[in-house]
Amino acid sequence: MKLDIQNICFSYGDKSILENLNFSVESGEFVSILGPSGCGKSTLLKILTGILTPTCGMVSVDCKPALGCSKHFSYMPQNDLLFPWKTILDNVCLYGKIHGTYEETKKEALKNFSAFGLSGYESCYPSSLSGGMRQRAAFLRTALCHADILLLDEPFGALDVITRGEMQDWLLRMRKKLNRTVLLVTHDMDEAIYLSDRILILNTAPNGITGEIKIESSKRDRNWLYEQSDLRQQIYSLIMNPEEMNYDK
Numbered sequence: 001m002k003l004d005i006q007n008i009c010f011s012y013g014d015k016s017i018l019e020n021l022n023f024s025v026e027s028g029e030f031v032s033i034l035g036p037s038g039c040g041k042s043t044l045l046k047i048l049t050g051i052l053t054p055t056c057g058m059v060s061v062d063c064k065p066a067l068g069c070s071k072h073f074s075y076m077p078q079n080d081l082l083f084p085w086k087t088i089l090d091n092v093c094l095y096g097k098i099h100g101t102y103e104e105t106k107k108e109a110l111k112n113f114s115a116f117g118l119s120g121y122e123s124c125y126p127s128s129l130s131g132g133m134r135q136r137a138a139f140l141r142t143a144l145c146h147a148d149i150l151l152l153d154e155p156f157g158a159l160d161v162i163t164r165g166e167m168q169d170w171l172l173r174m175r176k177k178l179n180r181t182v183l184l185v186t187h188d189m190d191e192a193i194y195l196s197d198r199i200l201i202l203n204t205a206p207n208g209i210t211g212e213i214k215i216e217s218s219k220r221d222r223n224w225l226y227e228q229s230d231l232r233q234q235i236y237s238l239i240m241n242p243e244e245m246n247y248d249k
Helices: 041-049 086-091 094-100 102-112 132-143 163-178 188-196 222-226 229-240
Strands: 002-013 015-025 030-035 057-060 073-076 150-152 181-186 199-201 208-214
Touching: 002 041, 002 073, 015 041, 015 208, 030 188, 041 073, 041 150, 041 181, 073 132, 086 094, 086 132, 094 102, 102 132, 132 150, 132 163, 132 188, 163 188, 181 188, 188 229, 199 229, 208 229
Parallel strands: 030 181, 030 199, 073 150, 150 181
Antiparallel strands: 002 015, 002 057, 199 208
């Protein structure tokens, strides 16, 4: 489903975080938001999920108002937030448990354990899993929500460099299977380049979105990623020199 962000504003007290933020994400598109700390990336995701209420603006999904309508959004934070006293199966079926559809969610979860690299760990507890496996479990829990749009807030940021790379490779392979609209928040240039159809550069208010980069390549691997020095330079310039940019909102 298509997501439209229109003139969103938000402040913490007297400090303006987002000012008249505007952008769209097409149905089935994978878009990353990249920017410095404090520019409002995570705040935006919290507005979309209804955790925070903007001071002004509109959010729509397929041209219908969706501000605070959590059924459209499935949110995955940086930390896996798995319950240590529950098995991995029970953890990933949390949405079904809350909404009274546990048995249906359980059947779907069991079908997907292999694809998510978790086969054989259904009855294990989070303490017995590696960091990458815990994140895959958290990702499966998010995917089982059946929301139209996945919101990923630095999902691999707490992992070590090698495991983070492995998780990025895994997510790249999983994109077609997920078949969802995805909005990823990240600080990692390479992660954004590797995974995205488009990258939006968000800078601190009042700058807002200062640039957009389309990733045209249909074939991606690590060798391709290592060759993208021009893209990295372009992204760096957009982040470091927002006042020189003239992004058309």
